[in-house]
Amino acid sequence: MAHSESSSGILDTASDAGWEDVESDDDSQPIVGLFSTTVYPDVHSMLKESRDRHNFDLVKVKKELDLDLIETIKLVNYIRSQVKAGNLQPNVSSKSLFDEDLYLKPTLEDDALLYNLEDLEDDVGTVGNTKQNAEKQVVELQEELDRLQGQFSEYRSAVQRSMTEQLSLEDETVVPDPATGLETVDKAREADLDYFSSYSYNAIHESMLKDAVRTDAYRDFIYDNKHLFKDKVVLDVGCGTGILSMFCAKAEAKLVIAVDNSSIIEKAREIVYENGFGNVIRCIHGKIEEVSLPVSKVDIIVSEWMGYGLLFEAMLDSVLWARDHYLTPGGLMVPSHVTLRISPFADSDLVCSQISFWKSVYGFKMSSMLTNIYDEVLVSPAKPSSVAADSVVFLQLPLHTASVEELTFVKDVEVTLTKDIHELDGWVVWFDVFFMPSHTSLIPEDAVPSHMKRQGYVAFTTGPDGPETHWQQCLLLINHGKDAVAIKKGQVIKVQVGYRKKEEKSRSLDIEMQWDEGDAGKGSQRWSLQ
Amino acid sequence: MMNGSTNNTATDTPWTSSSADRMAGMDHAEVRYFTSYDHHGIHEEMLKDEVRTKSYRDAIYQNRHIFKDKVVLDVGCGTGILSMFAVKAGARHVIGVDMSSIIEKARQIVAVNGMSSKITLLQGKMEEVILPFSKVDIIVSEWMGYFLLYESMLDTVLYARDQYLAPGGKIFPDKATIYLAAIEDGEYKEDKIGFWDNVYGFNYSPMKEVALTEPLVDTVEMKALVTDPYPVLTLDLYTVTPADLAFKAPFSLTCKRSDFIHAIIAWFDISFTACHKQINFSTGPHAKYTHWKQTVFYLRDVLTVEGDEIVTGHLENKPNERNKRDLDIRISYAFDASDVARHAEGRCAYKMC
Numbered sequence: 111m112a113h114s115e116s117s118s119g120i121l122d123t124a125s126d127a128g129w130e131d132v133e134s135d136d137d138s139q140p141i142v143g144l145f146s147t148t149v150y151p152d153v154h155s156m157l158k159e160s161r162d163r164h165n166f167d168l169v170k171v172k173k174e175l176d177l178d179l180i181e182t183i184k185l186v187n188y189i190r191s192q193v194k195a196g197n198l199q200p201n202v203s204s205k206s207l208f209d210e211d212l213y214l215k216p217t218l219e220d221d222a223l224l225y226n227l228e229d230l231e232d233d234v235g236t237v238g239n240t241k242q243n244a245e246k247q248v249v250e251l252q253e254e255l256d257r258l259q260g261q262f263s264e265y266r267s268a269v270q271r272s273m274t275e276q277l278s279l280e281d282e283t284v285v286p287d288p289a290t291g292l293e294t295v296d297k298a299r300e301a302d303l304d305y306f307s308s309y310s311y312n313a314i315h316e317s318m319l320k321d322a323v324r325t326d327a328y329r330d331f332i333y334d335n336k337h338l339f340k341d342k343v344v345l346d347v348g349c350g351t352g353i354l355s356m357f358c359a360k361a362e363a364k365l366v367i368a369v370d371n372s373s374i375i376e377k378a379r380e381i382v383y384e385n386g387f388g389n390v391i392r393c394i395h396g397k398i399e400e401v402s403l404p405v406s407k408v409d410i411i412v413s414e415w416m417g418y419g420l421l422f423e424a425m426l427d428s429v430l431w432a433r434d435h436y437l438t439p440g441g442l443m444v445p446s447h448v449t450l451r452i453s454p455f456a457d458s459d460l461v462c463s464q465i466s467f468w469k470s471v472y473g474f475k476m477s478s479m480l481t482n483i484y485d486e487v488l489v490s491p492a493k494p495s496s497v498a499a500d501s502v503v504f505l506q507l508p509l510h511t512a513s514v515e516e517l518t519f520v521k522d523v524e525v526t527l528t529k530d531i532h533e534l535d536g537w538v539v540w541f542d543v544f545f546m547p548s549h550t551s552l553i554p555e556d557a558v559p560s561h562m563k564r565q566g567y568v569a570f571t572t573g574p575d576g577p578e579t580h581w582q583q584c585l586l587l588i589n590h591g592k593d594a595v596a597i598k599k600g601q602v603i604k605v606q607v608g609y610r611k612k613e614e615k616s617r618s619l620d621i622e623m624q625w626d627e628g629d630a631g632k633g634s635q636r637w638s639l640q
Numbered sequence: 641m642m643n644g645s646t647n648n649t650a651t652d653t654p655w656t657s658s659s660a661d662r663m664a665g666m667d668h669a670e671v672r673y674f675t676s677y678d679h680h681g682i683h684e685e686m687l688k689d690e691v692r693t694k695s696y697r698d699a700i701y702q703n704r705h706i707f708k709d710k711v712v713l714d715v716g717c718g719t720g721i722l723s724m725f726a727v728k729a730g731a732r733h734v735i736g737v738d739m740s741s742i743i744e745k746a747r748q749i750v751a752v753n754g755m756s757s758k759i760t761l762l763q764g765k766m767e768e769v770i771l772p773f774s775k776v777d778i779i780v781s782e783w784m785g786y787f788l789l790y791e792s793m794l795d796t797v798l799y800a801r802d803q804y805l806a807p808g809g810k811i812f813p814d815k816a817t818i819y820l821a822a823i824e825d826g827e828y829k830e831d832k833i834g835f836w837d838n839v840y841g842f843n844y845s846p847m848k849e850v851a852l853t854e855p856l857v858d859t860v861e862m863k864a865l866v867t868d869p870y871p872v873l874t875l876d877l878y879t880v881t882p883a884d885l886a887f888k889a890p891f892s893l894t895c896k897r898s899d900f901i902h903a904i905i906a907w908f909d910i911s912f913t914a915c916h917k918q919i920n921f922s923t924g925p926h927a928k929y930t931h932w933k934q935t936v937f938y939l940r941d942v943l944t945v946e947g948d949e950i951v952t953g954h955l956e957n958k959p960n961e962r963n964k965r966d967l968d969i970r971i972s973y974a975f976d977a978s979d980v981a982r983h984a985e986g987r988c989a990y991k992m993c
Contacts, residue, residue: 312851316832319839329840356842380846471687472697474724478748479683 141222144168144189145198153226164198175205182227184208190217315351315374318414321580323570325353328414331444331545331568332357338442338547339363342409345436347398347429352378352391354412359390366391367408369398398432407438418489419584420450420541421609422619422639427514440549443509447544447553450505451573452523452607455538455585456531457496458594484589487621487639492538492574492583499525501540501573503556504607510549520608520622527601533594534603534627536587540573586621586637597630612638683719683742686782689931693721695921696782699812699912700725706810706914707731711773715766715781715800716793720746720759722780727758731778735771736761737800766796775806786857787935788818788908789957790967790992794875795882814877815911819924820891822943822951823864825902829938832856855969855990856936860905860925866945867893867901869924872955886958893951901943901951904971907934937990943975944982951975966993 140149141156145164150156160166166189172182188208192200194217201207216224319325332339332354339361346355349368355378358366368378368391379393394401411433417423433443464483468476504521542559545568546552553562559569559576572581608622618640626632687693700707700722707729714723717736723746726734736746736759743763750759762769779800785792801811836848870891875884893904907924923932943951953973960966969992974985 312847312854315847316835316851320835325840351839351844351847353840353842357840360841377846377850381842381844384843384845467684467688471719472693472721472725473728474721474749475752476719476749478745478752479719 141226142218144186144223145193153223156223171202175202177205179227180214181205181209183224184210184213186221186223186227187213187215187217190221317580318350319353323572323577323579324414327543327545327568327570328354328412328444329357332361332412334568335547336361339410343367343405343407344410344412345369345403345408345432347411347413347432348415348425349378349393350374350414352382352393354414355391355393356382356385356387358410358412359387363390363410365405367403367405368393369401369403370395371397398428403436406436408436408441409438410442410444411437412444416448416541416543416581418581419487419539419609419619419621419639420448421517421611424517424611424619426517429509430512430514433509442547442549444545445543446509446546446549446551447557448507448509449503449542449544449557450539451501451542452504452525452537452539452605453501454498454525454527454531454534454603455492455496455536456498456533457493457535458532460493460496461535461587484587484635485638487619487637488585488587489582489639490585491578492585494574496535497538497574498529498531498534499527499603501525504605505609506553506555506557508552518608518610520606523605523607525603525605527597527599527603530599531597533590534588534597534625534630534633536585537605537607537623538574539584539586539621540571540581542569542571542573544569584621584639586623586635588633588635590633595627595630597627601628601630603627612640685931687719687721691921691923691928691930692782695910695912695919696722696780696812697725699915699919700729700780702917702919703915704729705916707778710777711735711775712778712780713737713771713776713800713804715779715797716783717746717761718742718782720750720761722782723759723761724750724753724755726778726780727755731758733773734759735773735776737766737769737771738763739765766800771804774804776804776809777806778810778812779805780812784816784908784910784932786932787855787906787967787969787992788816789885790935791965794880794885797877798880798882801877810914811877812914813910813912815913816875816877817871817909817911818873818906818955819869819908820872820893820904820906820955821865821869821925822867822893822895822901822904822945823860823936824866824899825860825864825936825938826900826942829902833938852938852940852988853990855992856938857933858936859929860934860936862925865925866897866899867895867951872906888954888956890954891952895945895947895949895951898946901939901945903936903938904973905934905936906955907932937969937971937988939971939973939986939988941984941986943984944977945975946978949975949977960991960993963993966991 140151141153142149143156144160144166148159150159157168160168168185171177171185175181175185177185185202185208189200189202191213339358341362341364344355344358344363344366346352346358346366346368349355349370350372351374352368355366355368366387368375368382370378370393373395375393375395382388382391382393392404394403411429413425413429413432415423415425415429417425437443465480468479470476502523502525504523505519507516542557544553544557544559544562547567557569559571562569570576570579572579572583574583604626606624610620610622612618612620618638620636620638622634622636624632624634707726709730709732712723712726712731712734714720714726714734714736717723717738718740719742720736723734723736736743738746738761741763743761747756747761750756750761760772762771779797781793781797781800783793783797797811805811833848833851836844836851838844870893872889872891873887905925907922909920909922909924912919921927921930923930923934925934945951951973952975953971956970956972958968960968969990970987971990972985972987975983977983
C-alpha cells in the first residue's frame, strides 16, 4: 500500500555543514526579573513586567541618564544588589549612585540580562510604538478571526455536502448486471478506490523533506542569495510544511505568503509559529487562483511544483497563473528553468523478469495483467547501465516566460546509441532543475546541472546519473509483440515526443512517441501517467 | 539502521512506486483518482509474497481430499489465484467475490486458464451479491491486513461464514494470533521521530506529534528484540464475532537482556488447522519477509531494562467511530524495575488510517 519507506535510505540531511550560522541565531535566553526571582523568556517580557508591576523602566532610566554599555551594566548590578538587600525601590536619580567598579561584578551569577543590554535600543523603539503595535495587532487578529470564520463556514458546508453524498449513496438503486444477470452495486467500484487512500499522512512530507537533492537545492539557492531575498515579498505556491517559506524568512524576506490547498497548511502554520516566523510568514489555505493575498504584487515566487515526468499533477499551471497575476515586473521565479531529457532504454533483465512473471504465476497464465505495463508510465529508478545513448533535451521551460500552452507540445529530436543493444526496450525520461539569480539569466539549451554547478549556480538532476530523488525516472516500455531486433552502437534514432494533458483540469498526462531506428524499424506508442 | 529492509522495498518491487509520494497537496477526491495505478502494484506485491501465496497453495494442494467435489467461496478473490488453486485441487465449483475492479482482470485470467465453467466471479459487496449456491463447503480468503486487522476483510469473511458456510464446513485459514514484543530501536526512532526536532535547522514538532501516533509498518530485525514474544490475541475463525475485534488484552513481556526499549512491535501468525498436516506461517521478525512486515509502535519514553525483568500492559484496539476502516489503538504499560529510578509507566494512543 502507500506506505513506502524507500526514500529514507538515499537521504542524508546530515550534509548541512556550513549552515550552522544561519540556523543557530536563536539568542533568547531566560532572564531573571530585576525585582523578583521570576524567570522570563526574553529581555522584552522582563522589562515589560518591571515597568508594569514595579514602575521601573530600565530603558527610560538608561536614556535619561545617558548611560553607555559599561554604565548600564553597573546600573543593573546596582539594582540587583539593592533588591537583594531588600530595597525594592532603589534610588536611580543619578549616575554617581552606582558609578563604582564593584558594580562591574555581576550580582547575579550568569546574569543573561548583562549579555542582552545592547538590544535595549530595540526595546526603546518598541516602547514608543506600543500603541501602533497594538493597533496593528488588532487588525491582524481581526483578519485571523475572519479567516477562522471563513474556515468554519467552509467546514460546515463540507459536512453538509458529505452528508448529502452519504444519503444519496444509501438511496442508490441496485441494478442487475446484464453480463451475469446478477445484481451489483454501481458505486462499488468507486468505493474500492477509497480503500487505497493515503496510509500515512506524515510519510509523504517526510519523504519530500528527506529528499536532500530537492530540499538542499532550494536551501542552497536561498541562503547563497540572501541579498535577493532581503526585504522582499515572497510567494510560496504549494508550501506544504512551509520549509521553503522558512528558508526565505531566514534569508530576511520582509513577508512570505505561503499558500497550499491541502490541510497540511494547518501544520505549516504551527511550524511557522513554533519557529518564531509568525509575523513574517502568512499561511493561507486554498487554491492560489481563489485565495486573496494581502499584497497585490510579490517580488519572488518560490515553488516546488515538479511532478513525475515533470508535468504530472499539472501544478505548474497554478504557478504560471500566480506569476501572471502577482509577480512584479522584473521579479524572480525560483527555480528559473527546467529541462526535460530523454534517452533510449535497454534492460532486458528487468523486462524479462516482469513479463515472465505474469506469463506463469504459480502455474497460471496472467498475461492480462501485462497490459498496464505498456499503457502506463512506470515511475522507477533506471540503472545507469540501461541508458543506451547520451540523453537529449526535448523541452526547455524558462519559468519567467513559459506559458501554459507550451506544456502541451510535440518535439523532434535525435539520439545516437552509445552501445550495442539487444533490443530497444523503451525510453527513459527525466528532468533537470536550474536556479538562476535573475529574471534575465539564460541557460544553455543543453544545460547540464553538474556543469552549471561548477560555474557556481544551483541546479540538480533527477536523472539516472545523479543521486536518487523521490521523482525517480519515468520508464516508457515498448510493446514489441515480436522478436527482439538488435541495434548497433552509432545508430541514429529519430524521435518525436509529445506531452498532452488528458483533459482540461486533469492532472494526468499522456506521453506519445514515434521513433525511427532506420534499418531496425519504426514504432509509435502512447503511455499515460495517472 | 534497525529496520533494515527500507532499501529493499524499492528493489523488490520496482514497478510499484506509489503515487502516494506525490499525493501531498491533493484533496481526498484527487487522491482517490490517483490511486488506480496502485492496484496493479498491490496485486503484484501480494502474488510475489511467496510466504503468503505458497502457504495458501500448499494448504489447498496438499488437501485435495478435502477440496474434491466441494463448493468453495473465495472472499476477496483479487486476481483469482486462490480460486484457481481450489479448482486444481478438485473443487466442484468456486465462487470468487471482490469489490474491486480487479475482478475484470480475474475474469480474463480465469478464461485464459480454461476455468470459466468452474469459477463464478462476482463483483460487489459480500453482503449484496447473490451467490449461485445457498451454502458452501469451504471458505478460502486472504483477508489479513497490516497489524492483522488494519483494512482487513475479516468482517466480510465472518459475514460469509454466518450466511453461507454449511454446518461442518471449513475455513482456510482458520486461526490467527497477534504477538507483541519490545525492541531496541534507537537509531531508527531517531530517524523517524527525532527527525522532526530539526528539519534543516527548523523545529518541526507539530509533525512529530503526528509521527508518534502513526504506527509504522516496517521490517524489524530479529536482533532488535529485547523481550520474548507474547501472544496477545488469538482468533478462531469458526467462533469469532465482529464484536471481538474491538478488544483490550493484557500482555507481559519478559526481557532477555540488559537493553533499552524504544518501541513495541506487533505481528501475526496464521494457521490452516483444517489441513491434513497443519500449515502455518508467521509474519514475525524471526520469519521470512512478507509484505505485511511488522507494525512498530514507538513509545514516547525509553525504558531501561535488565534481563528477566517484565514489562506488563494492555493492548487495546477498536475501529474508529467515524471511519470504521481506521483503527484506534492504545498501548498502556507499566515497568516495575528493581530500582525505582528505572520505573516507568505510560499510555500511548495510535491511529492507523
